[in-house]
Amino acid sequence: MPRTHRIRHIRHTHRLRLLAAAAALAAVVSPLAACSLPGSSTDATSNGTQLTKVNFMLDWAPNTNHIGLYVAKNKGWYADAGLDVDILATSSAGADQAVDSGAADFAISTLAGPAETNTKGANNRMIMQIEQKNSDVWCSLASNTSITRPRDFDGHTEVTFGSSESEAVVQTMIRKDGGTGTYDQVTVGTSTFQSLAEGQGDFADFYYNWEGIEAELNGPALTCFSPADYDIPGNGGQMGVITSESKISSDPDTVRAFVQATQKGYEWAYENPDEASDILLQEAADSDLDEALVKASMKAIVDGQYWGDPTKLKDGSLKLGSIDTAAAQEWLDFMTENGVFVDGDGATVTTAPQAGDLTDASFLG
Structure with missing residues (x-):
């Protein structure tokens, strides 16, 4: 699996790496994953209103990079936004390919993910950036x-x-x-x-x-x-939420609702790391996460300001989820100079993908 699709991207523990391989296989054969079609509705209701079903695909086994999703689901913020969100294990093909094919509405990736897949004919966009500093x-x-x-x-x-x-x-x-x-x-x-x-x-x-x-x-x-x-330029760990251009065009209201509920989940987790850790441990109980590791990881994220400067987030000069296209472009230029990207025919791409064409921050709250 390419680094851009790991978690991680964070890319995790010895046990979780092995669990991820099993989870990927389960995602392929799971009847739930097969019948949960992007954009379809379920009988689930919130205050009597039918919820819109959406699928979110992880890039690796559950970990603190995903914590805001589990918080938003646990707190009912997705339901409040009219959404019934299924969090799916990563597929063997990868999260970027799942979004491009329509197997998932949203996924975790780094910006290099859309850069790589789009040069081969996909049309994905990053709509929310989680990690503001490379880890x-x-x-x-x-x-x-x-x-x-x-x-x-x-x-x-x-x-x-x-x-x-x-x-x-x-x-x-x-x-x-x-x-x-x-x-x-x-x-x-x-x-x-x-x-x-x-x-x-x-x-x-x-x-x-x-x-x-x-x-x-x-x-x-x-x-x-x-x-x-x-002196490696840019932010190679520019992890965030991606979706497809077709999803943006056909269902912008669902995209907006999902992004803003997810944004709220990450904001709350950043302000309440211990409580958010407890939610992740509860919601991802099948992954047998180490409580000490989860809480220490969240402390490192907060202390290192990996999701943004808390002072700027509080005074409104920065939004959690903002996309740093300048740092992204530096990284994409560096990758292109080193011949990383190839097109659908296997030819090396010599013109750097443009961060502005790979991102859309208009759905942030």
């Missing part, structure tokens, strides 16, 4: 004393999920640190921690707000490097 870090096990800085990645092996984005970032970090950018990759489908511990590779891409916190709580200890410290 991606590249790490090795601290026990691997041969790696103490990015240039030490030279001659070693990266554990990946098949991401061309990762290659562009790692090569740039190595070269900025005085190395050559020559290293190997191995694609795995299980836990990154486990793969490193078993010696399948030497370093990997982690989300600090989830996997990094997990390592701090439970081990193994990591040695990590942030792309921003090596």
